Amino acid sequence: MNKSVFRARRSGPAPFAWAALTVGAIVLAGCTIPAPGGGGGFGGPSAVSRAGPLDGNWSDSSGVATASLLNGRFVSVANDTGNRVAEGTYTYTSRESIALDYFSLLRETRIRANCVLAGSTTLNCTNDSGQQFQLIRRSGVG
Structure with missing residues (x-):
């Protein structure tokens, strides 16, 4: 009987340890570092999003498409048809x-790009394959 009591006691703390680890992982997964203006943190936009300094409508430098940046969502539409060409x-x-992470609906590929504000109306971007492009802030926005 002593052995069965010993086994019961020995196996007792393990479920509590796993429960504590699980709760700890859930708490850590819910932690985000807010970005300037509340645009999100690591892992995406925060639950309570506010407009950040780069949110708004941007056109590509060729004038072919307009990109919307709002609360962590990126959507680009063709100016001539209004059809969605990218989203992420x-x-x-x-x-x-x-940091943009989007899917090109035209090329059917996932693209990542880093963009940096250059002046008050221009975002200089470089995608993950090294291609550079610019987005120009649309007038009357932001």
């Missing part, structure tokens, strides 16, 4: 820079 997310990496 962005996170602030600093007050004046963002």
Whole structure:
């Protein structure tokens, strides 16, 4: 009987330890570091999003498409048809820079890019394959 009592006691703390680890992991997973203006933190936009300094409408430098940055969501539409050409997310990496992660509906590929504010109306971006592009803030926005 002593052995069965010993086994019961020995196995007793393990479920509590796993429960504590699980609760700890859930708490840590819920932690985010807010970006400037509340644009999100690591892992995406925060639950209570506020407009950040780069939120708004931006056009590509060729004028073919307009990109909307709002509360961690990125959507780009063709100016001639109004059709969606890309969609994804962005996170602030600093007050004046963002990391884009989106899916090109035209190329059917996932693209990541880093963009940095250059002046008050231009975002200079470089995608994960090294291609550079610019987004120009639309007038009357932001």
